[in-house]
Amino acid sequence: xATRQTQLLARSLLTPAVGLLFIWMIVPxxxxxxxxxxxxxxxxxxxxxxxGLENFRYFLSDPAFLASLQNTLVLVGSVLALTILLxxxxxxxxxxxxxxxxxxxxxxxxxxxxxxxxxxxxWKNLLMHPVSxxxxxxxQLFHLTPIDWFNDVPLFAVILIVAWQWLPFATLILLTALQxxxxxxxxxxEMDGASAVSTFIYITLPHLARPITVVILIETIFxxxxxAEIFVTTGGGPGLQTTNIAFxxxxxxxxxxxxxxxxxxxxxxVVIANIVAFFLVRIVGRxxxx
Amino acid sequence: xxQITLQGVQKSFGPVHIIKGADLDISDGSFVVFVGPSGCxxxxxxxxxxxxxxxxxxxxxxxxxxxxxxxxxxxxxxMVFQSYALYPHMSVRGNIGFGLKxxxxxxxxxxxxxxxxxxxxxxxxxxxxxxxxLSGGQRxxxxxxxxxxxxxxxxxxxxxxxxxxxxxxxxxxxxxTRLQKxxxxxxxxxxxDQVEAMTMADKIVVLNSGKIEQYGSPLELYEKPANLFVAGxxxxxxxxxxxxxxxxxxxxxxxxxRPEHLRIERxxxxxxxxxxxxxxxxxxxxxxxxxxxxLGMLTARYIGELSLHAGDRVSLLPDPARIHRFDASGNALxx
Numbered sequence: 001x002a003t004r005q006t007q008l009l010a011r012s013l014l015t016p017a018v019g020l021l022f023i024w025m026i027v028p029x030x031x032x033x034x035x036x037x038x039x040x041x042x043x044x045x046x047x048x049x050x051x052g053l054e055n056f057r058y059f060l061s062d063p064a065f066l067a068s069l070q071n072t073l074v075l076v077g078s079v080l081a082l083t084i085l086l087x088x089x090x091x092x093x094x095x096x097x098x099x100x101x102x103x104x105x106x107x108x109x110x111x112x113x114x115x116x117x118x119x120x121x122x123w124k125n126l127l128m129h130p131v132s133x134x135x136x137x138x139x140q141l142f143h144l145t146p147i148d149w150f151n152d153v154p155l156f157a158v159i160l161i162v163a164w165q166w167l168p169f170a171t172l173i174l175l176t177a178l179q180x181x182x183x184x185x186x187x188x189x190e191m192d193g194a195s196a197v198s199t200f201i202y203i204t205l206p207h208l209a210r211p212i213t214v215v216i217l218i219e220t221i222f223x224x225x226x227x228a229e230i231f232v233t234t235g236g237g238p239g240l241q242t243t244n245i246a247f248x249x250x251x252x253x254x255x256x257x258x259x260x261x262x263x264x265x266x267x268x269x270v271v272i273a274n275i276v277a278f279f280l281v282r283i284v285g286r287x288x289x290x
Numbered sequence: 291x292x293q294i295t296l297q298g299v300q301k302s303f304g305p306v307h308i309i310k311g312a313d314l315d316i317s318d319g320s321f322v323v324f325v326g327p328s329g330c331x332x333x334x335x336x337x338x339x340x341x342x343x344x345x346x347x348x349x350x351x352x353x354x355x356x357x358x359x360x361x362x363x364x365x366x367x368x369m370v371f372q373s374y375a376l377y378p379h380m381s382v383r384g385n386i387g388f389g390l391k392x393x394x395x396x397x398x399x400x401x402x403x404x405x406x407x408x409x410x411x412x413x414x415x416x417x418x419x420x421x422x423x424l425s426g427g428q429r430x431x432x433x434x435x436x437x438x439x440x441x442x443x444x445x446x447x448x449x450x451x452x453x454x455x456x457x458x459x460x461x462x463x464x465x466x467t468r469l470q471k472x473x474x475x476x477x478x479x480x481x482x483d484q485v486e487a488m489t490m491a492d493k494i495v496v497l498n499s500g501k502i503e504q505y506g507s508p509l510e511l512y513e514k515p516a517n518l519f520v521a522g523x524x525x526x527x528x529x530x531x532x533x534x535x536x537x538x539x540x541x542x543x544x545x546x547x548r549p550e551h552l553r554i555e556r557x558x559x560x561x562x563x564x565x566x567x568x569x570x571x572x573x574x575x576x577x578x579x580x581x582x583x584x585l586g587m588l589t590a591r592y593i594g595e596l597s598l599h600a601g602d603r604v605s606l607l608p609d610p611a612r613i614h615r616f617d618a619s620g621n622a623l624x625x
Binding site: 182184185187188189190191192193194195198202203206207209 | 340342361362363364367368369371372373375376377378379380388389392393436440
């Protein structure tokens with residue numbers, strides 16, 4: 001592996017793939033950069049003109065930007081909290097020897113394989129519908145007024161849907177980590193007089209620190225760009241209550257037909273994602289060091 | 291105090307009987323080694339005493355009190371695991387002190403005890419390191435430290451030295467023995483290595499397929515094995531067994547002679563004659579593997595160097611006082 005010849009060979013063999021990936025990435029990025037400096041409205045074709053940083057100024061000073069930034073952070077934070085806080089007990093339960101364990105695991109994993117648009121539609125029409133939904137029926141059973149989820153608590157409703165989709169992922173990662181916990185360590189703790197709760201706090205939870213970090217990092221990447229669930233259920237509304245950055249960029253480009261501002265927004269989103277990543281790695285990344 | 295008594299202890303996993311009724315009396319302060327081939331149930335028996343497995347029948351008495359329904363932590367025993375089972379995210383200090391912390395001792399008392407234990411085991415410079423920053427022998431000592439700091443009634447060792455290299459194993463063997471004598475705490479030690487058993491034990495329990503074959507001091511087991519299994523298991527190289535006419539002459543079904551109790555003479559007639567198949571010259575000892583025709587392969591040991599080589603004819607003269615006799619069912623005949 002480490003001889004000079006094999007290094008040279010490895011590099012030359014890797015070059016086409018790396019080159020292709022580079023072009024694949026650099027062309028859209030360059031185009032976005034270019035569009036973000038243009039006045040480029042689809043309603044007014046032929047009027048493209050260089051406007052410098054005007055698009056950025058417009059996007060960042062839009063009151064919708066701060067609102068959607070806040071929604072994005074609330075959405076990411078809440079889904080992370082829900083998936084981890086529910087994922088740990090679920091993983092602990094699934095780690096127990098129960099009859100039909102494989103079947104249970106398959107069922108728990110299932111939501112992850114449902115397409116976001118499909119699961120959003122199921123939640124919207126079958127579960128959360130204020131007249132014909134399951135939750136409305138349950139509420140009526142107890143003589144309560146059904147909640148009109150997407151009007152009364154729209155962001156919370158979206159959070160629930162997204163958390164339901166990502167819970168299996170968190171559970172699965174945590175479960176595999178639990179299965180790698182040394183049995184003798186638990187027995188040693190038992191001999192040391194640790195109760196079940198102490199064993200969890202002092203042995204299991206520190207063991208889970210690394211997989212929890214992995215879950216946080218990976219989920220964050222995907223949760224920053226949640227789109228389908230919002231598009232299908234609330235369309236970003238009412239008002240701006242469920243508009244996140246991804247949805248705001250979409251609305252700039254394909255509702256207001258302003259490609260220039262949408263491109264500027266896209267670049268702002270890249271910067272925000274990097275800022276979030278920077279802080280995440282600072283806060284939880286040290287758990288990944290061996 | 292740490293007197294442990296087993297009365298008819300049984301353990302089965304479903305239809306498989308692992309321990310078929312064990313009776314044992316371990317006196318306070320003694321070092322007892324469970325030895326036997328793999329799968330003989332020695333580790334299971336240790337785990338039953340520890341409380342990590344539930345007994346299927348019988349009683350375990352610690353200082354006269356039946357503990358079969360007592361959880362492990364309340365039995366006042368501590369265990370050293372084969373994999374050490376150190377807590378990887380805690381420092382050495384945290385590892386050793388974990389049991390005391392769980393017992394709710396005040397912080398300064400924990401610190402005092404942990405430092406005392408660390409000093410006994412030469413671990414003081416490493417107190418603030420994590421287990422992954424330690425060598426195998428140091429990890430082993432941390433595991434032992436975790437056991438001694440709680441001042442238990444007895445230590446339970448589950449093959450603790452099997453992950454160490456040969457030189458370190460000999461050194462730790464001596465350290466463990468010395469520490470146990472110094473503390474005067476009862477110890478039960480599981481191993482498959484009969485050299486460890488012979489060198490460390492006050493008394494050895496030989497186990498075979500879930501049964502206690504013999505319980506006695508190392509020399510008792512060597513000199514008066516109760517049956518064929520113990521005779522073959524204790525001692526290295528293995529005892530020679532001879533059946534047939536020669537055994538019948540002595541009123542036994544099988545007779546056994548240890549390799550060191552065979553006198554080796556250059557072929558001069560008399561004794562058991564054969565051809566050397568392999569000769570091993572170790573300098574301090576010479577082992578001869580002799581093809582003795584109808585008697586099968588015999589092993590002979592000579593203390594010192596003997597210039598005999600493969601192909602040479604020799605006669606082997608058994609020491610009549612050191613011949614072990616066994617009946618048809620394998621039990622030793624005495625007198």
